[in-house]
Amino acid sequence: MKTFSIVVPVYGNAGSLPDLLARLKGLAGEINGQIEIVFVVDASPDDSYAVLTQLLPTFQLPTQLILHSKNFGSFAAIRTGMKHATGDYIAVMAADMQEPPELVIDFFRALATDEVDITVGRRVARNDPALSKWTSGVFWRLYRRYIFPEMPEGGVDIFACNRAVSDEVLALGESHSSLVGLLYWVGFRRTEIPYERQPREHGKSGWTAVKKIRYLLDSVFNFTDLPLTLLIAVGMLGGIFTLLFGIIVLIAYVTGGITEPGYAPLMLVILFSTFSILVALGIVGLYVWRAFENTKGRPDAIVRTKRDYRERVNR
Incomplete structure (x- = not known):
């Protein structure tokens, strides 16, 4: 029987965690296989870790709860989750639910056919403020033009891959790099699944302009001359x-x-x-x-x- 892991980096998401757990529980019945959830709390400034320690003991799905010693960033949290995940297929999703958790089902179904190795979400619409849409659009246009032209126009915020891809990405072990960039660099067979980004219901995004610029520079200096x-x-x-x-x-x-x-x-x-x-x-x-x-x-x-x-x- 196939096994599936969902990696969820957590930072400033205490308000959305109860709803997230409820929706993840609903996903389990639609996946033909064993499922586990790997939560990685990246030294969140709120009480996300306390909320999870309270809710997970009675949660009806196998889970792992990992706490970073300090804030290392979302990509480091994703890497940690992928290292500890035990599934044949691994999906990565945000805890704020702006990317619909149900998208993971489509990812796993595509991977289970063994016709693709990587599935990524392609954003076709986003219910964000106008300024956020504009800055994000500029950022990803530059990224696609000069780094990875094959990346979706809205970038990649949610993806899944099989164990072979995960092992190759983790084996690279690069710091100050782009995890998504490495995901594209290793190649393999990819497919895109469209979705509409939802507005944030709880908390505030930690994806600031400074972090976007740093991410772009890491990508520039790691993947192109x-x-x-x-x-x-x-x-x-x-x-x-x-x-x-x-x-x-x-x-x-x-x-x-x-x-x-x-x-x-x-x-x-x-x-x-x-x-x-x-x-x-x-x-x-x-x-x-x-x-x-x-x-x-x-x-x-x-x-x-x-x-x-x-x-x-x-x-």
Whole structure:
């Protein structure tokens, strides 16, 4: 019989936990297999942990309750939950229920067919304030344009995967990285399931603008050499500009258009030095990037399946 784990990171969700448990209980009857819930309280500032310690002893589903020693962030909490999950298939969902918990059923059903390895929720609508919609839209447009173009337009807030994918992601063991980025980096077969994001009923989102910027920077510096490429491009374009401007300055100096002593050579030196430094920094940065890539310890390739027919042939 297949086993299913649902990982729920908890931070500032004390108000929504009773409703969440009720809805999770309702999911169990629709899943053909054993189900467990793994709660990871990321040192929540409210009494989320106390609420769970009070409610879980009488909860009718197998559960794990894990408490972080301090606030490490939602992605660290998800990673902790995935490490402790025992199911053949693992889903990750938020405790605020803005992503419908019932979406997990569709995830597990898709994974149980063994035709896909990863299922992600694709947000088709969101009942959020206008400013939140705009900032989120800008963030994910940049993310899709420069990091992972294949990611859904609204990003990924809820997903599920099989044990093979979970093991590969956890084996990477990278800090200051993007868990969703790693989920896309490992490859495998993916499918998207549409859903509508619901308004938050309890508490306040901890996904602040600062955290979004930090997340974007972690993704940029862990999955692309775009900044270095831009640096070299600026330096090369500046070099061309320097050459053209230098010719103009030299002609003006020779023809008497520049009479200030030392102006022409000073301008040429400044322009040439500035853009030469940019190109040099870009080249050195590419070597540093390659060294950084090697320190991550990511494999060169990941094998999804392997079939061995040698024994049959040798008979």
